[in-house]
Amino acid sequence: MSKLILAVIEQRDGKIKKSSLETVSKAAELGQKLGYETIAAVPAASVEESEKIAQYGIGRIVKLSNSAFSNYSPSGYAKAIVEFAKENGVEVLLFSNTAMGKDLAPRVAPLLGAGIASDCISLEVQAGELVAIRPVFAGKALQKVKVNSAVKVFTLRPNVFPLVENSTSANVENVSIDSPDLSTSVTEIKRSAGKLDVAEADIIVSGGRGLKESGNFHLVEELASALGAAVGASRAVVDAGWRPHGEQVGQTGKTVTPSLYVACGISGAIQHLAGMASSKYIVAINKDKDAPIFTIADYGIVGDVFEILPVLKDEIKKVTSN
Amino acid sequence: MKIAVCVSNVPDTATKIKISAGGKEIDKTGVSFIVNPYDEFAIEEAVKTKEKFGGETVVISVGDDSNKEIMRKALAMGIDSGLLLKSDGALDSDGVATLLANEIKDGGYDIVFMGKQSVDFDTSMVGQLTASKAGINCITVCVSLTIDNNSVTAEREIEGGREVVNSSLPIVITAQKGLNDPRYPNLKGIMDAKRKKLEEKAVTAPSPLVEVLEMSLPAPKAPGRILGTDSSAVPELVRLLREEAKVI
Numbered sequence: 001m002s003k004l005i006l007a008v009i010e011q012r013d014g015k016i017k018k019s020s021l022e023t024v025s026k027a028a029e030l031g032q033k034l035g036y037e038t039i040a041a042v043p044a045a046s047v048e049e050s051e052k053i054a055q056y057g058i059g060r061i062v063k064l065s066n067s068a069f070s071n072y073s074p075s076g077y078a079k080a081i082v083e084f085a086k087e088n089g090v091e092v093l094l095f096s097n098t099a100m101g102k103d104l105a106p107r108v109a110p111l112l113g114a115g116i117a118s119d120c121i122s123l124e125v126q127a128g129e130l131v132a133i134r135p136v137f138a139g140k141a142l143q144k145v146k147v148n149s150a151v152k153v154f155t156l157r158p159n160v161f162p163l164v165e166n167s168t169s170a171n172v173e174n175v176s177i178d179s180p181d182l183s184t185s186v187t188e189i190k191r192s193a194g195k196l197d198v199a200e201a202d203i204i205v206s207g208g209r210g211l212k213e214s215g216n217f218h219l220v221e222e223l224a225s226a227l228g229a230a231v232g233a234s235r236a237v238v239d240a241g242w243r244p245h246g247e248q249v250g251q252t253g254k255t256v257t258p259s260l261y262v263a264c265g266i267s268g269a270i271q272h273l274a275g276m277a278s279s280k281y282i283v284a285i286n287k288d289k290d291a292p293i294f295t296i297a298d299y300g301i302v303g304d305v306f307e308i309l310p311v312l313k314d315e316i317k318k319v320t321s322n
Numbered sequence: 323m324k325i326a327v328c329v330s331n332v333p334d335t336a337t338k339i340k341i342s343a344g345g346k347e348i349d350k351t352g353v354s355f356i357v358n359p360y361d362e363f364a365i366e367e368a369v370k371t372k373e374k375f376g377g378e379t380v381v382i383s384v385g386d387d388s389n390k391e392i393m394r395k396a397l398a399m400g401i402d403s404g405l406l407l408k409s410d411g412a413l414d415s416d417g418v419a420t421l422l423a424n425e426i427k428d429g430g431y432d433i434v435f436m437g438k439q440s441v442d443f444d445t446s447m448v449g450q451l452t453a454s455k456a457g458i459n460c461i462t463v464c465v466s467l468t469i470d471n472n473s474v475t476a477e478r479e480i481e482g483g484r485e486v487v488n489s490s491l492p493i494v495i496t497a498q499k500g501l502n503d504p505r506y507p508n509l510k511g512i513m514d515a516k517r518k519k520l521e522e523k524a525v526t527a528p529s530p531l532v533e534v535l536e537m538s539l540p541a542p543k544a545p546g547r548i549l550g551t552d553s554s555a556v557p558e559l560v561r562l563l564r565e566e567a568k569v570i
């Protein structure tokens with residue numbers, strides 16, 4: 001029997017998450033390099049988009065199915081994955097490091113006697129072994145690790161691993177989960193109305209104490225909306241109650257890796273930088289030329305947010321409508 | 323109700339990280355350690371839970387004598403007693419969780435509070451690993467919590483919203499900012515903490531499953547460009563974002 005890599009897939013509203021497809025791409029690549037077979041497992045009530053999984057290189061799709069699995073159940077999903085992995089002798093499990101993956105992977109690992117490396121930003125085969133790199137101390141340092149147990153679990157940071165098209169044909173197997181463990185289950189999802197989350201956004205516009213008061217945050221929101229971006233915040237303005245904690249970027253907020261991060265009136269304290277320094281491009285607008293944010297910005301304007309933000313918004317609208 | 327709160331000792335978040343000579347750890351010289359910020363929410367919730375339901379609270383930490391300082395802080399915030407699981411060998415998250423799980427099973431705890439993540443190695447998994455090993459329930463990243471007899475309802479933060487999760491005792495709850503407002507220890511609390519029992523138990527570290535091959539600092543970023551001092555720099559900024567960075 002060939003060895004197996006399992007990519008665990010996450011759906012929201014019947015759609016497969018982009019981060020899961022990144023995980024599929026990586027699993028397919030590793031499978032090829034190691035000569036392992038790859039399987040995608042979808043704990044779900046129904047799977048609508050199996051062809052997407054096949055598009056990124058995994059044709060064998062296993063639906064771990066139960067009608068209760070339309071919502072996430074930490075206990076139910078974990079048990080279903082563990083049983084499937086045991087029965088089939090799965091050796092490597094990949095999850096994406098999302099709210100669900102972070103919650104689920106560490107429940108699964110001990111039940112398989114597996115060690116786990118979380119939030120990896122690189123996973124490569126070196127001398128026949130899987131070697132991962134994970135940021136520690138909020139990105140202030142990097143750790144290169146390998147997992148020494150027979151079964152190995154990795155969670156991959158979203159937005160870091162590329163999607164690689166590698167089409168194959170989809171073949172969905174149904175494994176029905178007859179007596180799911182529903183001792184811990186989601187009963188309801190409360191969405192923050194229509195808002196894009198900083199953890200998933202490709203562009204983020206963040207505001208800090210330089211905005212002076214919460215009433216001025218519309219400047220940040222309008223620029224964000226012109227860019228199709230999520231709104232982020234420094235801890236100073238979250239603590240002041242101007243913005244919800246879900247928007248806080250930094251060591252005790254969210255770690256983000258968008259392609260573009262625009263920091264407006266943010267000084268760039270070490271705890272803030274920790275959460276956003278690995279963004280691909282960083283723009284800083286701050287009236288203090290010595291603000292630490294400029295040490296990591298690609299482009300900066302040393303000026304007044306009240307003067308610059310409205311002009312920037314108009315200019316963006318102009319060029320993106322062309 | 324028997325309530326535990328698990329705390330980890332982490333470098334102050336303002337610490338500048340240096341790598342030790344062996345190249346696998348951080349250099350701890352001159353680094354000051356604090357209670358992991360998320361554990362303050364866990365401590366507060368443990369104290370509040372006892373205030374509501376009665377019982378006893380214990381702060382548990384796996385580590386060495388240097389962990390006692392943060393444990394005293396938990397005692398000063400109102401936790402009844404402390405238990406230091408003193409381990410000599412190197413520990414990974416799995417090892418910490420094994421030790422905590424043994425203690426929690428033996429101690430017959432109803433509820434165990436932890437932080438959602440330690441801000442040192444950022445692994446975010448000791449809570450889930452511990453629950454999995456102890457065979458009890460777990461809800462992570464909680465921003466609200468209701469306990470009613472045996473049943474537990476919590477809201478956890480997810481991308482773009484919250485999930486409402488139902489479960490039952492015994493359970494591990496990991497705390498996210500927003501769960502509560504941690505109290506500051508007052509003078510009386512600090513004085514009381516000195517008299518509270520802080521027990522030590524020697525434990526053997528299980529062998530780590532994850533091996534650190536190397537630790538390094540990320541490559542420093544090349545200095546960026548200052549484009550101007552007012553809105554006249556905006557067109558150039560937008561041009562660069564489009565043509566050079568290609569991000570808009």
Ligand SMILES: Cc1cc2nc3c(=O)[nH]c(=O)nc-3n(C[C@H](O)[C@H](O)[C@H](O)COP(=O)(O)OP(=O)(O)OC[C@H]3O[C@@H](n4cnc5c(N)ncnc54)[C@H](O)[C@@H]3O)c2cc1C
Nearest residue numbers: 208209210234235236250251252253265266267272287305
């Ligand atoms: C344990 C711990 C954890 C922390 N975690 C986080 C975290 O996760 N995230 C986080 O962000 N912080 C965190 N912090 C806080 C951090 O240390 C800073 O206090 C915070 O980031 C500062 O926010 P700020 O940049 O908005 O405010 P400030 O530091 O006050 O900066 C405001 C900036 O605005 C500029 N400015 C003022 N007026 C204007 C204007 N008109 N136009 C342009 N610029 C202007 C000023 O020059 C200044 O640089 C943490 C701190 C601790 C101790």
Ligand SMILES: Nc1ncnc2c1ncn2[C@@H]1O[C@H](COP(=O)(O)O)[C@@H](O)[C@H]1O
Nearest residue numbers: 328330384436437439440445446447448
């Ligand atoms: N050495 C330890 N002793 C006690 N509790 C710990 C220890 N390490 C981690 N924890 C708990 O586990 C939580 C998550 O940590 P981590 O999985 O390391 O990110 C922390 O917030 C603590 O509550």
